[in-house]
Amino acid sequence: MGIFIVFEGGEGSGKSTQARLLYGLLLQEGHSSVLLHEPGGTSAGDQIRRILKSQHGESQKSQRGKRKSSLSPMTELLLFSAARTELVNQTLIPALKKERVVVCDRYTASTIAYQGYGRGLPLDLIQQLNRVTTQGNDPSLVVLLNIDPEKGLSRVQAQGAMLFDEGVGSSPGRMDEEGLRRFEEESVEFHQRVREGYLELAREEPERWLVVDATLPRERVAELIWQRVEPLLKAQ
Numbered sequence: 001m002g003i004f005i006v007f008e009g010g011e012g013s014g015k016s017t018q019a020r021l022l023y024g025l026l027l028q029e030g031h032s033s034v035l036l037h038e039p040g041g042t043s044a045g046d047q048i049r050r051i052l053k054s055q056h057g058e059s060q061k062s063q064r065g066k067r068k069s070s071l072s073p074m075t076e077l078l079l080f081s082a083a084r085t086e087l088v089n090q091t092l093i094p095a096l097k098k099e100r101v102v103v104c105d106r107y108t109a110s111t112i113a114y115q116g117y118g119r120g121l122p123l124d125l126i127q128q129l130n131r132v133t134t135q136g137n138d139p140s141l142v143v144l145l146n147i148d149p150e151k152g153l154s155r156v157q158a159q160g161a162m163l164f165d166e167g168v169g170s171s172p173g174r175m176d177e178e179g180l181r182r183f184e185e186e187s188v189e190f191h192q193r194v195r196e197g198y199l200e201l202a203r204e205e206p207e208r209w210l211v212v213d214a215t216l217p218r219e220r221v222a223e224l225i226w227q228r229v230e231p232l233l234k235a236q
């Protein structure tokens with residue numbers, strides 16, 4: 001079987017950037033690799049992604065100032081789970097069977113952190129759904145880009161302003177790369193709960209999680225990640 005590496009983190013943590021950097025380095029070093037992201041990566045997953053984005057947009061138009069999703073937390077959970085099921089079956093399992101290195105931007109920990117700790121849905125229900133959707137395909141390594149929510153959200157706002165200034169506000173850009181932006185308008189308290197959820201998961205499995213300070217320079221973050229990934233490649 002191949003190696004499965006997942007990147008997790010709150011809004012503005014830079015996890016998508018680091019996932020792409022690792023993927024590029026793996027290719028450069030001659031490793032057969034695949035870069036995935038959630039939700040999406042399959043025909044059904046991309047359709048679910050569009051549903052999640054459109055529902056968020058409808059809510060913003062009808063609830064100015066509140067900017068909350070029109071979907072219930074349970075519906076949100078089931079949609080993310082459905083997209084994951086397709087990704088696992090169509091892409092993840094075949095890639096691992098071919099002994100490739102799979103890099104994935106978000107996975108089951110996102111569901112626990114956002115829908116569990118953030119939205120308040122029962123953790124045991126989420127864990128049961130995760131077991132069904134993944135079919136036991138757990139990551140070899142989970143990289144958590146840890147950042148204070150207020151700093152992360154400030155990064156997001158700054159990036160959005162830069163895109164607007166450059167005249168590419170209609171581009172999908174970061175909206176597609178950093179997890180739909182459907183959570184960025186939530187309260188700081190919501191994001192604090194999400195962060196606490198991530199850190200709790202990391203404490204439960206320190207041998208499988210790497211927690212990196214996301215405020216470090218991008219190059220240093222990539223270096224720390226590679227130091228943890230390289231031994232996995234040698235042991236393959």
